[in-house]
Amino acid sequence: MRLTPFHIALQVRDISEARHFYKTILGCSEGRSDVQWVDFDLYGHQLVCHLNSSLGPQGKIFAHHNSVDAHSVPVPHCGVVLEMGDWTVLARRLKEHKIQFVVEPYIRFEGQPGEQATLFFLDPSGNALEFKAFKNIAQLFAT
DSSP states (O other): OOOOOOOEEEEEEEEEHIIIIIISSHHHHHHHHEESEEEEEETTTEEEEEOOOOTTOOOOOOOOEEEEEEEEOOOOOOOOEHHHHHHHHHHHHHHHHOEEEEEEEESTTHHHHHHHEEEEEETOOEEEEEEEEEESGGTTTTO
């Protein structure tokens, strides 16, 4: 099966705030938009931020957490599997912008099948994002 871009829609509390975060912090280019939504190119995937005014200016999405490799992982979350070089650049960029990590960048399952670099953080509305890169991408679904 040929890999194609995913499409995901997230709810945000403020479109301008989302624009700043996804364009300035993550470096996404902007696509189509309207008053209540905006598209971003997230590493070739379509991310759409939809305004949810019921969140209010201080409101945030609340996430559940599960333990994975002794870390508290927010659920739900979404993100992209990157090449290791791109993951390293992103991790550095996030640190430069002083993003507070939910899970600091680290190597998960080190020395095991599926070894991967991972990091988690929240956007300003509280949407949990994970970016990861595999030592060997062929082990994406390794057990």
